[in-house]
Amino acid sequence: PSETGRVLSIQSHTVQGYVGNKAAVFPLQLLGYDVDPINSVQFSNHTGYPTFKGQVLNGQQLWDLIEGLEANDLLYYTHLLTGYIGSVSFLDTILKVIDKLRSVNPKLVYEDQPPQQFKIVIPKIPAYFTGTGDLTTALLLGWSNKYPDDLDRASELAVSSLQALLHRTVNDYKSVGFDPQSSSLEIRLIQSKDDICNPQVNYKAEKY
Numbered sequence: 001p002s003e004t005g006r007v008l009s010i011q012s013h014t015v016q017g018y019v020g021n022k023a024a025v026f027p028l029q030l031l032g033y034d035v036d037p038i039n040s041v042q043f044s045n046h047t048g049y050p051t052f053k054g055q056v057l058n059g060q061q062l063w064d065l066i067e068g069l070e071a072n073d074l075l076y077y078t079h080l081l082t083g084y085i086g087s088v089s090f091l092d093t094i095l096k097v098i099d100k101l102r103s104v105n106p107k108l109v110y111e112d113q114p115p116q117q118f119k120i121v122i123p124k125i126p127a128y129f130t131g132t133g134d135l136t137t138a139l140l141l142g143w144s145n146k147y148p149d150d151l152d153r154a155s156e157l158a159v160s161s162l163q164a165l166l167h168r169t170v171n172d173y174k175s176v177g178f179d180p181q182s183s184s185l186e187i188r189l190i191q192s193k194d195d196i197c198n199p200q201v202n203y204k205a206e207k208y
């Protein structure tokens with residue numbers, strides 16, 4: 001399978017660390033997608049740290065970007081991915097963005113519900129991470145679009161990439177003498193690029 005697409009990814013940006021667009025754009029690019037990021041906020045670091053500073057976009061600022069793209073016929077996207085949103089007006093405007101993108105491409109994929117039921121059993125890792133939710137949705141988008149009729153397979157690939165990355169993250173922290181349970185860990189995203197491009201499927205989906 002080689003089907004890819006053009007993704008508009010509306011998520012947070014952090015200067016340091018990998019959450020939001022920093023966690024989603026690189027893996028999707030590695031899987032062959034063109035990804036256009038809009039940063040809903042620009043923060044120094046994720047909000048789990050004792051403090052953070054930065055800027056929050058409002059709805060009008062989001063709409064300005066959409067109008068700029070539209071004026072140049074650049075609003076064709078196959079997928080829309082959204083994450084952390086920092087203001088109510090921005091969230092309201094996302095609804096307008098969905099309508100606008102659908103008017104350009106009626107087949108735009110935003111939310112996909114699993115028509116099949118299955119589970120993947122994974123061992124609990126005694127550590128706490130941030131960015132994993134955003135990475136998971138990016139990997140699921142990336143793989144389910146490549147295997148549209150085999151969500152089991154897509155999920156196995158996404159979960160296997162994520163697990164390899166989490167184990168690498170824990171091991172890297174441990175190797176410098178850091179207790180992985182003492183605070184939240186920044187994921188080792190760049191170092192895990194091979195696990196994203198060519199995941200080894202060690203976790204299988206079971207039907208129920």
Ligand code: PLP
Pocket residue numbers: 012013014019020043045046047048083084129130131132133134135
């Ligand atoms: N974006 C920002 C700005 C955050 O502070 C966080 C979590 O702290 C996230 C996104 C999402 O993290 P996760 O993918 O772990 O849900």
